[in-house]
Amino acid sequence: MLKNKIPKPESKIAMAHMYVAFIALLVGGLMGLLQTFVRSGEFxxxxxxxxxxxxxxxxxxxxxVLTTFFIIGFQYALMSKSVGMSKGHRKWAWIGYIVTLAGTIMAATMILLGEANVLYTFYAPLQAHPLYYIGLALFVVGTWIACFINFNQLYQWKKQDPGEKSPLMAFMVVINMLIWFISTLGVASTVLFQFIPWSLGMVDEINVLVSRTLFWYFGHPLVYFWLLPAYMAWYTIIPKIIGGKIFSDGLARLAFLLFLLFSIPVGFHHQLTEPGIDPFWKYIQVILTFMVAIPSLLTAFSMFASFEMAGRAKGHKGLFKWFKGLPWKDVRFLAPFIGMVAFIPGGAGGLINASNQLNGVIHNTIWVTGHFHLTVATTVMLTFFGLSYWLIPHLKGRTLTPKLNKLGLIQTWVWTIGMSIMSGSMHIQGLLGAPRRSAFSTYGGSEQAQEWVGYQIAQAVGGSILFIGIILMVYIFFKLSFGTPKGDQEFPVAEYADVNERTPMVFENWKLWIGIAAVLILFAYTIPFIDIIQNSPPGSPGFQFPIGRG
Known part of the structure; x- marks a missing residue:
């Protein structure tokens, strides 16, 4: 592991991504606050x-936008720290950044102009302006550049150190970018070959089931693209912050390889209620979905093993007294730890979403929205916030002050309380049948809608608290970037508990693992995809929708 500080040219690349991420946090958070107000019926x-x-x-x-820019910036920092970054890599990193940002601006402009009110999933027959879809395509292409930079970084390191075990951080980054690249092939295909020609008027029809299938081929792995950077921090950085060590290198690599294998061929579990897909293939993909619980359980075991070892190394005895030895007043630990705890009910909710029977209860209700806010908006975002307290000052040549650490603790609890209220009320309201994606006004004056009013108000309260947390986090980011004393903030990288651990070299056989992933994807999708295309409506390759733009 390289011990030196990340060079300034590489720090600038990572920070450029961070600026976009935190601007997106402020804009997107304001929109979320307005949503809760509208749904309360009082605004x-x-x-x-x-x-x-x-x-x-x-x-x-x-x-x-927020997640992708933060993740790419963070991963550039990890790769720079672990395997280095050449001048050529930096050049292409800036090109990728510009392309991704251009696509973001293009798509966001169309949304703000009211020409792309097609929701996050942009399901047909909702149709947006062609520039929205072109912007999405550019966004994906820009991220592909980042993928191949990371791949080449590890490749160059392996050439210089043949036969050596790759650095754990670099290994994890490459796994995550493989998941992203393979999965975005689906959304890129539907955008390029279906939505863009359709929105330009080149074709009159679009096969809705094909488009939804290609979207969810991407949509579920996207969740793990969000989650795995948090896992990277939990495995390699948090042990250092608590004064501990990495429990097992081999266990960490195995968990990430299992995510590569089982995170992609599972999109049908988002389409369990849709006709046109054979139930057998839905069943297969539900099984593969449940397999993803294994690496998450491995991660939980590894994390708490590291916690216990660190606590006992500080002299804390007894069955659980080691828990007291953790640095609860260090925001770099507290924020990710609360994120870890939130993933326990979040993961349980994910199992409910993936179950064929239980999904029928909560499908397309606001329970699903609450689940996303518990996993991505709590587990992932609190971990990202926790990373920011040391990453931003490290990249900017500044320090985390005790005052900002204290303010960070307050921000963490504000976020936790606000999200608990909002996500909890969403889960309960979803069980009562409230639909997702709908404004409160569309429910009419029905008796059932009146039963939901209290939960809508609770969501507005929770959303307001969350927005206070966003304002605090944006202020902290600004202070960490420009307002704290100059200095050398540590880039915390943990050592191994067993330096002599022999990690199986088969974990480094990329051809093997990518090949297995490809076989699983082909097995899960080939036959049902052919069936979907062959059984489109008679006389046309898809369904015709004479519907204007959203």
């Missing part, structure tokens, strides 16, 4: 702004 949007306009902004800006 009307001004200036003719539509509910589905702000809903689209919220989903796209937070779910895609």
């Amino acid at each position: 009307t949007l001004p200036f003719g702004i539509g509910y589905y306009q702000i809903l689209t902004v919220h989903g796209v800006v937070l779910g895609l």
Whole structure:
């Protein structure tokens, strides 16, 4: 592991991504706050702004822009720290950044102009302006550049150190970017070959089931693209912060390889209620979905093993007294730890979503929205916030002050309380049958809608608290970037508990693992995809929708 500070040219690349991420946090968070107000029934949007306009902004800006820019910037920092970054890599990193940002601006402009009120999932027959889809395509192409930079970084390191075990951080980054690249082939295909020609008027029809299948081929792995950077931090950085060590290198690599194998061929579990897909293939993909629980359980075991070893090394005895030895007043630990705890009910909710029977209860209800806010908006975002407290000052040549650490602790609890209220009420309301993606006004004056009012108000309260947390986090980011004393903030990288651990070299056989992933994907999708295409409506390759733009 390289011990030196990340060079300034590489720090600038990572920070450029961070600036976009935190701007997206502020914009997307404001849209989320407005959503909760509208759904409470006590607020009307001004200036003719539509509910589905702000809903689209919220989903796209937070779910895609914030997460992707933060993850790519963070992963550039990890790769620079572990395997280095050449001048050529830096050049292409800036090109990828510009292409991704251009696509972001193009798509966001169309949404803000009201020409793309198609929600986060942009399901047909909703149709957006062609520039929205072109912007999405550019966004994906820009991220592909980042993928191949990371791949080449590890390749160059392996050439210089043949036969050596690759650095754990670099190994994890490559796994995550493989998941992203393979899965985005689906969404890129539907955008390029279906939505863009359709929106340009080149074709009159679009096969809806094909488009939805290609989207969810991407949509579920996207969740793990969000989650795995948090896992990278939990495995390699948090042990250092708590004064501990990495429990097992081999266990960490095995968990990430299992995510590569089982995170992609599972999209049908988002389509369990849709006709046109044989139940047998839905059943197969549900099984593969449940397999993803294994690496998550391995991670939980590894994390708490590291915690216990660190606590006992500080002299804490007894069955659980080691828990007291953890640095609860260090925001770099507290924020990710609460994220870990939130993933326990979040993971349980994911198993419910993936179950064929239980999914029928909560499908397309606001329970699903609550689940996303518990996993991505709590587990992932709190971990990203925790990373920011040391990563931003390290990249900027500044320090984390005790005052900002204390403010960070406050921000963490504000976020936790706000999200608990909002996500909890969403889960309960979903069990009562409240639909997702709908403004409160669309429920009418039904008796059932009146039963939901209290939960809508609770979501508005939780959303307001969350927005306070966003304002605090953006302020902290600004202070960490420009307002704290100059200095050398540590880039915490943990050592191994057993330096002599022999990690199986088969884990480094990329051809093997990519090949197995490809076989699983072909097995899960080939026959049902052929069946979907062959059984389109008679006389046309798809369904015809004479519906205008959203």
